[in-house]
Amino acid sequence: MIYVTGDTHGKKDLGKLFSNNWPQGQKLTRDDFLIVCGDFGGIWMPGKRDDEILGWWESQPWTTLFVDGNHENFDVIDSLEETERWGGRVQTMPGHEHIVHLMRGEVYDLPASVGQTVCTLVMGGARSRDRKYRAEGIDWWEREMPSEEEYDRCTASLERVGWKVDYVLTHELPADLRMSVLDWRSYAELSSQADRLVSFLQWVYERIDHNALRMWYAGHYHVDAAATDKVRVLYQDVVPMDSAEHDELD
Numbered sequence: 001m002i003y004v005t006g007d008t009h010g011k012k013d014l015g016k017l018f019s020n021n022w023p024q025g026q027k028l029t030r031d032d033f034l035i036v037c038g039d040f041g042g043i044w045m046p047g048k049r050d051d052e053i054l055g056w057w058e059s060q061p062w063t064t065l066f067v068d069g070n071h072e073n074f075d076v077i078d079s080l081e082e083t084e085r086w087g088g089r090v091q092t093m094p095g096h097e098h099i100v101h102l103m104r105g106e107v108y109d110l111p112a113s114v115g116q117t118v119c120t121l122v123m124g125g126a127r128s129r130d131r132k133y134r135a136e137g138i139d140w141w142e143r144e145m146p147s148e149e150e151y152d153r154c155t156a157s158l159e160r161v162g163w164k165v166d167y168v169l170t171h172e173l174p175a176d177l178r179m180s181v182l183d184w185r186s187y188a189e190l191s192s193q194a195d196r197l198v199s200f201l202q203w204v205y206e207r208i209d210h211n212a213l214r215m216w217y218a219g220h221y222h223v224d225a226a227a228t229d230k231v232r233v234l235y236q237d238v239v240p241m242d243s244a245e246h247d248e249l250d
Contacts, residue, residue: 001032002112002241003062004169006219006234007039007069011053016236017060025238028062030098033110035241037219037234038069038124038171043076043093043101054096063098065110068124069171069220074143077101086110088122088157102169104146105153107161112242118166118214123154123204126172126220127195151200158204164212167241171220174202177227205231214242 003024008014017034019026025034042053057064068077080091080101088106093099102108102122109117125146134140146154158165173181175198194202205216216231224237232239 001028002035002110002118003028003033003238004035004037004217004234004241005238006037006224006236007071007222008036008041009039009071010041010044010049011056012041013236014053014056016238022238026061030061030063031111032062033065034060034062034238035102035169035217036064036066037169037217038067038126039071039219040066040069041071042066042099044073046076054093054099057099058096060098063100065100065102067102067122067169067171067219068104070126070128070144071139072141072144074141075137078143086117104150105155105157107157107165118241119161119164120167120169121154121158121165121204121208122169123150123201124171125150125197127197145195145197146200151196154200154204158208162209163207164209166212166214168204168208168213168216170201170216170218172197172201173218173220173227173231173233174205175199176202177205177231178221180227181221181223181225181233217241 017025044050082089082091086108088108089103091101104124106122108120110120112118125144128144131140175194213230218233221233222235223233224235225233
């Protein structure tokens, strides 16, 4: 079983996953996944703070996967050792083997159930609207935006699978889909221009096989909303990755 949710921001938005709010989580096992769509924030300041947060995640019965967002400590994340899992590159924190970073531009065959995998594209990152209030290397990093190598890897991964994926997991949205979910009063700066990443994701959105696509999940905008029937933004909601299962639960 795979569940997906939005930003957790360290411990700020962990409450949605507590047993009183999401009792389903306590029925999961290590073979089940919970995916955070960016701004995980649990790898932020090595020491007591991170030990407490990562210790909480590691104590949960499921395995946590996260897409990176814009509010992450990329100095730490980039220093983590890379290994291969589910057909793509991943990173884990030492001593926390059940917390896994899904890396930009990778396509994974995630085990959804016994004998069944789902082809899943991951492309993290986003541009911070609050970066002018942050200090580089302290609470903001240029690496919040993908590199050209990561864009190229994403394209190559999609070409390898013939642009057919079951799921897409991002932090940001394609450029043309932001209008339906954004509160432009809060995101006026983002509305003024399409940056490199949202333009790239729009390009991907227009080229992937929509007959094969089951759902595209994103975070970032602190809302729970459907941008289209196959693109959903998550924040407080915790939903089954399979849209059919979600529809049944609704």
